[in-house]
Amino acid sequence: GIMDYMDETGQEEDLEVCGICCAAIDISRYNNRAKVVGPMSKQLKFVRSGVADVIVVDEQCVRTDVLEEAQAKNTAVLATTDKICLGLPDLTDEDADKVVSKLVNKEIEGALILDPEKLGEIAVKTAKILSPERANMKMLPDLDEIQKLAAECTECGWCQRVCPNSQPMMEAVVKAGEGDFTKLEELYLNDVCYTCGRCEQECERELPLMSMLAKVGERLSKEEKFTIRAGRGPAQDVEIRKVGAPLVLGDIPGVIAFVGCSNYPEGGKEVAEMAKEFLERNYIVLTTGCGAMSIGEYKDEEGKTLYEQYSGDFDARGLVNMGSCVSNSHVVGATIKVANIFAKKPLEGNFEEIADYILNRVGACGVAWGAYSQKAAAIATGVNRWGIPVVLGPHGSKYRRLYLGRADKKESWKIKDLRTGEVLEGEPAPEHLLYAAETREEALPMIAKLCIRPTDTAKGRQIKLNNYLDLYKRYFGRLAPDVHLFIRNEKDIPITYKKDVLNILEEVGWKPRKIAQEPSLMGMDGD
Ligand code: SF4
Ligand code: SF4
Structure with missing residues (x-):
């Protein structure tokens, strides 16, 4: 509403519209003049700085004290949805100029406007009056x-x-x-x-x-000026056709989605560093919401962000900003499309079969490193329902619900081969569905491990295990102790680790096992 009103009235050069959190990504998808302030971690700093003449709140990830904070800076507040009214009067049916007058004369603390067009007019008119008034206000102590x-x-x-x-x-x-x-x-x-x-x-x-x-x-x-790739929405069918086979066979080692809020244990740089690690290793890296903005805030020695170094293609070494947190649905959508387009699984009324397909064949893993909102928990659970594991940051354990597998219970990893109907010895792939890692060093090998799937070809499994073993060795200083669980036969052993892995296999009395051609958990006990 605001951008449209500015365009219609020729005021697009007079005012600046910027967003924080998901709103930033959504408005910048709609209009290329919109600016991104950053993830949610910028919210209080930005409100306190008093830069905004008008604050418009949407429906999620808004501080509950935003009204008091804004009032202290003489910033007008407009609520836009019945999900967050902030106790403000509903003036949707009031004349726009009257609402503006009440706002600037402080007759009301703010207003709830449910009509986006009217909101645009009120926000722009209010900002134009308040801006010169507020210009000389001292916002922060010197x-x-x-x-x-x-x-x-x-x-x-x-x-x-x-x-x-x-x-x-x-x-x-x-x-x-x-x-x-x-x-x-x-x-x-x-x-x-x-x-x-x-x-x-x-x-x-x-x-x-x-x-x-x-x-x-x-x-x-x-001095903080960064670039971010605009949110692009769903992966296209043609892209899925191209990556479907290498993804299911393991040649592309996985799709990793960095999503969620900005409650990072050591700042946003860690998210960018993790994304870079997997980009370098040929994964498809997706991102949404605050995670996408945190990745954009990291520059290398040459002053380039990851968005400037990697393409936006939905392909190996692609860094794809899907959009705001709402676009997490497109992350799941991409894996559903693999099942539908590549494996011709019908979509309608077929949740179970598709989730089973994704769980057993699509090497995807979500990472919510700074998760703290209920929304992030709901998104992780929604993603889990489709068979995609998620790694949370250290605060994730506060959700008080994790889905942890037991690699030591061999009988729980049995798998059915749909082609023969046989029930076979399986592997913990993926081992967990919802896991909270304490540190980045713990998270990296775990993410690589959670991309292993029973359908990997020998080449694909070697690539995935090589990544897992490399990362484990880098951060734990030794070979991953559970590597034998993921070796189905000797062809799975990564060449660079062959000698060490063979030693482990001998130590644990490993035996080769049959590979399921069409692995599934459907129709199994406890299904
Ligand atoms: S008085 Fe000093 S140490 Fe105590 S809470 Fe305040 S800033 Fe921290
Ligand atoms: S993250 Fe820690 S230092 Fe920063 S505002 Fe919160 S309590 Fe204070």
Whole structure:
């Protein structure tokens, strides 16, 4: 509504429209003048900075204190859906100019406008009036003030104690009190502090820690210009036709989707580094929502983001931004299309067969490294239902539900070969459906392992195991102890690890086993 109104009234050069979180990706898909502020971790910093004259909230991932925070900066707030009304009066049927007048005269705290066209008019008119009024308002304390405020710190340590990631906020504040802001800058960069605001709530001196952080980062944020590939929506059928066979046979080792929120244990850089690792190893890397933006915030030594280094093709070494979190459905959609287009599985009324196909044949894995919202949990569960495993970051265990497999229970990995009807010895592939990793080092080999599927050809299995063993060895310093579970016969052993793997096989008394041509769990006990 806002972009349309600006276009229709010729004001597209007068105002800037930017988005945070999924809204950023959605508006930039719609209009190429829209700007991306960044993932959700930017929300409080951005609101505190007072840059916005008007804040429009959608239906998810909005801080519950957004109204109070915005009011403190004389920013008008408009709600747009009955899912988040913020207690604001519904003025959808009111004349637009009257609503604008009430907003700028502070007769109302904000308004709920359910008509997008009217919202566009109200938002633009309000911003034009408020902008000059707000131009001289001081939004953040200056650095001298920050030093004085920081010097009041009692070193009680509560800020650090309550921090979900135990970030060294106290140390940063103490240093700021001495006039050294480098520690605060370190927290600001890469969203190492994702500005949940919990430390500020607990501070016994009531120091405005988030405002202090936003001010210290102001200089850095001016240099923060990144590129992101626009969200593109679903994978096309022609693309699926091209990658269907190599994916199911294992020549492309997997599809890995980096999704979810920005509650990263050590900042957003980790997500980009993980994506890079798998791109280098020929995986198809998909991304959505805040994950897509975090990946765009990482530049290599030449100053290029991953989006500038890898193509946007849905193919090996492709980095595909599918869109906002809503576009996670397209990640699942791509795997469904593999079953439908490549294997001719009918779609209608056929959930079970397709999920069974994906679970046993499509090497896909989701990664929600900074998951914390209910939405992220719901998405992971939805993805799991289709047979796709998901690795969560360390905060994932707080969801209090993981789907962990037991590799030690051999009888639970039996598999049916639909071609012969035989029930065969199977393998833990994939071993888990929902797994929370403590560190990036733990997550990387696990993600590679969770892309192994019973239909891999010997060549495909070698490629996948090579990736798994490489990553495991790099971070754990030894050969993966469960490698024998994934060797069906000697042809599966990656050449570079042949000698070591053969030693393990001998140690555990390994025997070759029959490979299911059409592996399935349907019609098995406990199905
Ligand atoms: S805002 Fe949150 S993440 Fe940042 S230091 Fe404070 S408690 Fe930690
Ligand atoms: S909670 Fe406040 S007073 Fe206590 S250590 Fe942190 S910044 Fe200092």
